[in-house]
Amino acid sequence: MLKLVVCVSGGGTNLQAILDAVDRGDITNTEVAAVISNNPNAYALERAKNHDIAGICISPKQFEDRDSFNKAFLEKVNSYQPDLVVLAGFLVVIPELMIKEYRNRMINIHPSLIPSFCGTGYYGLKVHEAALARGVKVTGATVHFVDEGTDTGPIILQQPVMVKADDTPEILQRRVMEQAEWKILPQAIDLIANGKVKVIDGKSVIVDV
Ligand code: GAR
Numbered sequence: 396m397l398k399l400v401v402c403v404s405g406g407g408t409n410l411q412a413i414l415d416a417v418d419r420g421d422i423t424n425t426e427v428a429a430v431i432s433n434n435p436n437a438y439a440l441e442r443a444k445n446h447d448i449a450g451i452c453i454s455p456k457q458f459e460d461r462d463s464f465n466k467a468f469l470e471k472v473n474s475y476q477p478d479l480v481v482l483a484g485f486l487v488v489i490p491e492l493m494i495k496e497y498r499n500r501m502i503n504i505h506p507s508l509i510p511s512f513c514g515t516g517y518y519g520l521k522v523h524e525a526a527l528a529r530g531v532k533v534t535g536a537t538v539h540f541v542d543e544g545t546d547t548g549p550i551i552l553q554q555p556v557m558v559k560a561d562d563t564p565e566i567l568q569r570r571v572m573e574q575a576e577w578k579i580l581p582q583a584i585d586l587i588a589n590g591k592v593k594v595i596d597g598k599s600v601i602v603d604v
Contacts, residue, residue: 397425397588400477402485403432405519407439408572409483409504409580414446416581424588428475431468433487455487465490479587482541483580486518494543499594501541502587504580506571508553509537513546523564523571532558534567536575538583540594549600551592552579 430443443450
């Protein structure tokens with residue numbers, strides 16, 4: 396049984412997609428042990444509660460300095476002994492120690508086709524604003540393992556999504572979620588839970604679908 400900790404900061408639609416996929420049996424051999432948010436007002440915490448899953452808030456604002464937060468955050472995650480940490484719209488920089496400890500055991504969903512529109516400063520709506528400003532005709536989403544860089548880890552799954560002429564960032568964001576994120580994040584978890592994902596040389600991923 397793959398034990399997950401899901402880290403969130405906002406609405407939690409990706410968390411919901413995971414919970415629904417577990418309930419439907421689209422994700423097998425998996426349980427969500429806890430949901431951790433840095434934001435006390437994240438609706439994702441409601442979603443956890445509605446599902447009888449522990450929802451915890453741990454915010455950098457509760458600590459004197461970043462090191463103290465990083466230490467407490469890692470301890471909190473470790474307390475659930477997860478097999479996989481899922482960053483589902485988690486907008487906090489992951490401490491380096493945690494990246495080492497969870498190498499190839501921590502995944503992130505990013506709302507573009509990496510390496511486009513990713514890295515520092517590209518998160519949430521900003522990603523879609525940048526895609527529209529550049530005039531790309533295809534965008535999408537990526538699930539990848541987390542390494543020391545920002546959005547640079549081994550790619551597990553990607554799903555393209557068409558951009559339409561009259562898209563606003565909000566409309567495009569919704570389409571990318573519906574057609575890509577809510578599908579490939581649960582799919583990646585199911586593949587990992589069933590031993591079908593292998594990282595080669597810390598760079599590329601072989602997916603046995
Ligand atoms: C999602 O679009 C996710 O891909 C993005 O934040 C949103 C969270 O929505 N993550 C990033 O931009 C990370 N760089 P949600 O809270 O409804 O799942």
